[in-house]
Amino acid sequence: MTDRRACLRLLGGLLGGGPLLALSGCGFRLRGTLDVPSELTPLFIQAPAGSPVRQSLEEQFSGGPVALAASAAKAKLILRILSEQRTSRVVATDIAGKVLAFELHYLVRFDAVAAGGTQKIPPETLDLVRTFDNPDVEVLGKQLEEEQIFQEFAIDAADRILMRLRAALR
Secondary structure, eight states, rough: HHHHHHHHHHHHHOEEEEEHHHHHTOOOTTTTTOOOGGOOEEEEOOTTOOOHHHHHHHHHHHSSSSSSSSGGGOOSSSEEEEEEEEEEEEEOTTTTOOEEEEEEEEEEEEEEEEETEEEEEEEEEEEEEEEEEEOOSSSHHHHHHHHHHHHHHHHHHHHHHHHHHHHHOO
């Protein structure tokens, strides 16, 4: 039986007390938890001012086992958000040329280096994409929806960066 099947069986049979204990027994971990070797903590997140990805990463680390350093000089591992870019392009128009749909892109370039300069994760780029319908109604609502999609992209990018960091630090 695979570990996944064991977890699913355990989840299916749970009724009442101790679900977190049972879940931890099958290897389940809460999202955002990261095991950083002691020689690589504290961690510093270096990013452009106002970076949504940085904010999301800091939220995920708050209250967890990984300490965040106040500066790169005090850190043993530096997670660098090298760039973030939001773009959109038209993917559908009607016969009159009115835009019916956009493709939204959120590009995030990142890497991670140890304090001594050793590259732990080489520079990588995430390109998150979503199609966004643009009907002729509720213009303000569509602008808010587009902004919400970009906020979700930042959270998703932070999750993917953490997954990559987990894999690199094993």
